[in-house]
Every structure is written in C-alpha cells, then in structure tokens.
Amino acid sequence: MNWGNMPQTKFPKTIKIGSKKYKLVFVEEVLFDDENLKKVNEAVVGFCDTTNSNIYISSQIADPFELHSTVFHECIHGISDYAGIDLTENQVIALSHAILDMFLTNKELTKKLLTIN
Numbered sequence: 043m044n045w046g047n048m049p050q051t052k053f054p055k056t057i058k059i060g061s062k063k064y065k066l067v068f069v070e071e072v073l074f075d076d077e078n079l080k081k082v083n084e085a086v087v088g089f090c091d092t093t094n095s096n097i098y099i100s101s102q103i104a105d106p107f108e109l110h111s112t113v114f115h116e117c118i119h120g121i122s123d124y125a126g127i128d129l130t131e132n133q134v135i136a137l138s139h140a141i142l143d144m145f146l147t148n149k150e151l152t153k154k155l156l157t158i159n
Contacts, residue, residue, distance in 0.1 A: 057097065057117060060124035064090070066113070068101040088112040090119035114142050 057064045072089050087100045087108070097116045103109045115138040122129040129137070145152045 053113060057120070059117065059120040062092075062095050062120065062124065064095045064097045064120055067096050067098050069098055070101055072098045072100050088116045090116040090123075092120065092123040111138065111142055114138050 053066055055066060057066055072086050087103055089098045090096075091098065097113070097120065099109070099112055099116065103112060115134060118129070118134045118138045118141075122134065
C-alpha cells in the first residue's frame with residue numbers, strides 16, 4: 043500500500059485537546075470494547091482511547107468526508123473527556139455533525155474563528 047498518497051497522511055500525528063496530547067493512529071481494523079454497552083470487539087471506524095491518549099481511525103475509510111468527520115467525531119469524544127461532561131454516543135454524533143456542518147457551510151466564520159490576531 044502506498045501510504046504517501048493516502049488521505050490520512052494530511053492529518054497531524056498528534057492532536058492536543060486541553061492538557062492531553064492524543065496520538066492519531068491509523069489502523070486497518072479498529073476494535074471497540076465497552077462492557078457497559080455490552081459491546082466487545084465490535085468493529086468501528088474510529089475510537090478515542092481517553093485512557094491512553096490515542097485516537098484510532100480506520101485506514102480503510104476511502105471517502106474524504108467520512109475520514110474528516112470520523113476524526114472530528116473522535117475529537118469530540120476527547121473534548122467530552124477533557125471537559126468532564128460524559129457525552130453519550132448519540133450526543134457526540136449530533137454535536138460532531140452539527141459543528142462540522144456549521145464550519146463547512148460558514149467558511150468566513152470558520153476562517154475568522156480560527157484566526158486570532
């Protein structure tokens with residue numbers, strides 16, 4: 043596989059969320075374990091491991107929008123952990139979709155918010 047042409051090479055290797063620095067890791071298969079949800083070794087496209095400060099993203103994601111939205115979604119999980127607000131998966135899905143949509147449909151606002159001078 044030629045990783046040099048893969049979309050994930052455009053992402054930073056680390057993402058800082060609050061005081062934590064998460065390592066962004068692309069893997070062929072992302073497995074999710076959550077005894078509370080009775081899900082063990084369930085294949086998913088992304089997982090934010092807040093304990094070990096890793097964000098795992100499937101390298102099998104071919105669609106650029108899905109890749110970006112998955113990374114953003116996992117960052118919302120990291121923000122939830124940092125803020126101590128314990129968002130549910132449904133809340134993370136709703137927030138990540140709404141915020142990403144706002145950024146994408148308001149390019150001037152996004153530019154202004156990301157430029158503090």
